[in-house]
Amino acid sequence: MSQFFSNTAVRTILVTASWIPVAIFCLDHGFTIGSIHGRSMQPTFNPDSNKLCHDIVLLNRAAAITHKYKRGDVVTLYLPDDPDKIIAKRIIALEGDTIFTLPPYSEKCLRIPKGYCWVEGDDTFHSKDSNTFGPVPLGLIRSKVTFILWPFSRFGKVPHIEKPERVSVFLGDVNLLNIFDRRDF
């Protein structure tokens, strides 16, 4: 047995294997890359100049540990009604804010409850977003999209776009928001 473990090849394999959890940890809570499909985030991702290529982006998963997001951040999150799908959307409003919604949504304006946020695609007409499924819990957010890596011509930071004309920002204490005044969305 001791001869088996003193074998150089076996030792190399074991030492490499012992680093696998570290690698998984770094991918889970550090940075990963992902590709963006679909046209819901045009013109930020997959603009028509791309032809049929998909954008490859850098995902910052460390940002999802603290759950601190700003209005205008692009994030990836689980689709609320399908855990197998992950979508990339822009955060428009955070908890407490009042948002003026767009057509498919039933109410004209809405106060976002505690722990929720409002996400929308940049191309509102081709996007399935909070206007169809309502505010989403912050716990569904997986990562923040920080950099466009490919195509190389558009390499750079993901632009930060806020929509102040549609959001009335909440300045009070979020902890005082009552979760029970949630209406059915």
Added chain:
Amino acid sequence: MRFYFRYVNPILRTVSTALRVICAVHITNEYFIEITQCMGPSMLPTFNVVGDFVALEHFSPRLRRLEIGDVIVCKSPTNPWRSVCKRIVGMPGDRICIDPTVIHRKFITGDNMSNSTDSRSYGPIPYALIGGKVFARVWPNPCWIKNGLITLEEN
């Protein structure tokens, strides 16, 4: 060079071993089996108020094998920092007597219906918030936690 072999090398070795062990434990906790404390009055007949240690597994939620009556741990929709331990009462497509659940969302409640913040206040929760299924109580009084659903025979 002698300084390196005498002091720096042992420290580096210890740090690298510690890093690998910590990551391995974390990955086990996140993907396989975890033991955690479950506090509060909301699950009263099943778990007590001061905090029971429960064991949960992460296979069933990943394989989509959850059923009505299973005790689960999920992220609270109102506070992403907190995890809550509840029982599944409704599955996608079911009709609950409060309101019908939306597709692919789970309806969860505590066992102590009179003192529990659950789906009755924040609505059905998305599947992706579910972290694990509780399968055993570790301490005190170790026992398996079984599916609590009782089917009534139709007459």
